[in-house]
Amino acid sequence: MQLVRGLHNLRPQHRGCVATIGNFDGVHRGHQAILARMRERAAELGVPCCVVIFEPQPREFFAPDTAPPRLSRLRDKLALLAAEGVDRVLCLAFNRRLRELSAAEFVQKVLVDGLAVQHLEVGDDFRFGCDRDGDFAFLEQAGAREGFTVEAAATVELDGVRVSSTGVRRALAAGDFELAERLLGRPFQIAGRVLHGQKLGRQLAAPTANIQLKRCRVPLSGVYLVSTLIDGRPWPGVANIGVRPSVAGDGQAHLEVHLLDFAGDLYGRRLTVAFHHKLRDEQRFASLEALKTAIAADIAAARAHWRT
Ligand SMILES: Cc1cc2nc3c(=O)[nH]c(=O)nc-3n(C[C@H](O)[C@H](O)[C@H](O)COP(=O)(O)O)c2cc1C
Numbered sequence: 001m002q003l004v005r006g007l008h009n010l011r012p013q014h015r016g017c018v019a020t021i022g023n024f025d026g027v028h029r030g031h032q033a034i035l036a037r038m039r040e041r042a043a044e045l046g047v048p049c050c051v052v053i054f055e056p057q058p059r060e061f062f063a064p065d066t067a068p069p070r071l072s073r074l075r076d077k078l079a080l081l082a083a084e085g086v087d088r089v090l091c092l093a094f095n096r097r098l099r100e101l102s103a104a105e106f107v108q109k110v111l112v113d114g115l116a117v118q119h120l121e122v123g124d125d126f127r128f129g130c131d132r133d134g135d136f137a138f139l140e141q142a143g144a145r146e147g148f149t150v151e152a153a154a155t156v157e158l159d160g161v162r163v164s165s166t167g168v169r170r171a172l173a174a175g176d177f178e179l180a181e182r183l184l185g186r187p188f189q190i191a192g193r194v195l196h197g198q199k200l201g202r203q204l205a206a207p208t209a210n211i212q213l214k215r216c217r218v219p220l221s222g223v224y225l226v227s228t229l230i231d232g233r234p235w236p237g238v239a240n241i242g243v244r245p246s247v248a249g250d251g252q253a254h255l256e257v258h259l260l261d262f263a264g265d266l267y268g269r270r271l272t273v274a275f276h277h278k279l280r281d282e283q284r285f286a287s288l289e290a291l292k293t294a295i296a297a298d299i300a301a302a303r304a305h306w307r308t
């Protein structure tokens with residue numbers, strides 16, 4: 001899959017494609033359906049398929065403090081899109097210039113002059129352009145003028161509710177990992193590189209792999225049953241996501257994973273952690289001894305869970 005960052009990096013060979021536009025945070029089952037439809041149309045027309053995304057996502061630009069936490073950081077999103085068979089991603093910086101484009105200017109600059117789109121696949125609720133003034137009807141009219149077709153993908157629902165990134169975040173916040181997995185079509189995962197921690201874990205009888213979150217806000221907080229692939233083998237464990245109020249810290253959220261009966265060196269490796277069940281909220285313990293007892297109970301719960 002090819003990544004093109006910004007309109008200025010589009011070249012003549014990028015012209016002519018089937019495209020779709022959106023945040024695609026988490027690449028959930030609704031997104032997967034629209035991507036599959038886009039791929040089909042691209043195969044029919046014999047052209048590549050291209051997903052247009054924004055970085056940051058528009059809500060992160062408008063309200064950085066209150067925007068919802070990401071389900072997928074850019075790198076993860078790109079990997080998920082590649083796995084769905086996307087040929088090309090055009091990643092546009094969402095900034096003042098972009099937000100001020102009217103719907104008509106967006107169509108002209110991005111879809112016509114930039115990509116020379118032959119067919120556009122969008123969700124039926126898709127809106128775009130300054131003040132969200134562009135919608136499906138607008139795109140259809142623009143397409144008739146400029147020579148591209150537009151199709152609204154059928155809405156994907158689960159138990160009568162539209163699948164959405166917001167719905168996945170809600171399921172995660174409620175600790176409903178089964179629902180999150182059904183919405184995503186895979187378990188919820190966070191990937192990152194293993195960094196050196198404070199090496200307190202050994203004292204707590206629970207050495208942990210500290211996974212770099214890069215100041216990124218995550219949609220989870222607490223203690224979880226997890227698994228990760230180590231050299232192709234699923235390995236069970238327990239993880240804590242939080243600010244670790246029982247130890248002096250930096251106030252940032254950390255993801256720490258203790259893998260059951262694991263004795264290798266993971267420093268520097270990139271792990272993908274899948275979340276399966278919430279055990280409890282993170283707590284502030286009065287002593288390291290009390291924290292150690294709680295972690296031992298978490299590990300026992302994990303063992304019991306994986307035995308069943
Ligand atoms: C299963 C598990 C549960 C944890 N629960 C808590 C908790 O409730 N409160 C807390 O302050 N820290 C909790 N921690 C984090 C520990 O404080 C942390 O692992 C310890 O500080 C070691 O950090 P280090 O690897 O940077 O040395 C938990 C860690 C694990 C692995």
Ligand SMILES: Nc1ncnc2c1ncn2[C@@H]1O[C@H](COP(=O)(O)OP(=O)(O)OP(=O)(O)O)[C@@H](O)[C@H]1O
Nearest residue numbers: 022023024025030122123126155156163164165166
């Ligand atoms: N359940 C769904 N069924 C069909 N199309 C969808 C579905 N969810 C999103 N889409 C479409 O996929 C594209 C990208 O969606 P986008 O990520 O912007 O929205 P979303 O998943 O609904 O997120 P949010 O919950 O943040 O609004 C849009 O064209 C959107 O209409």
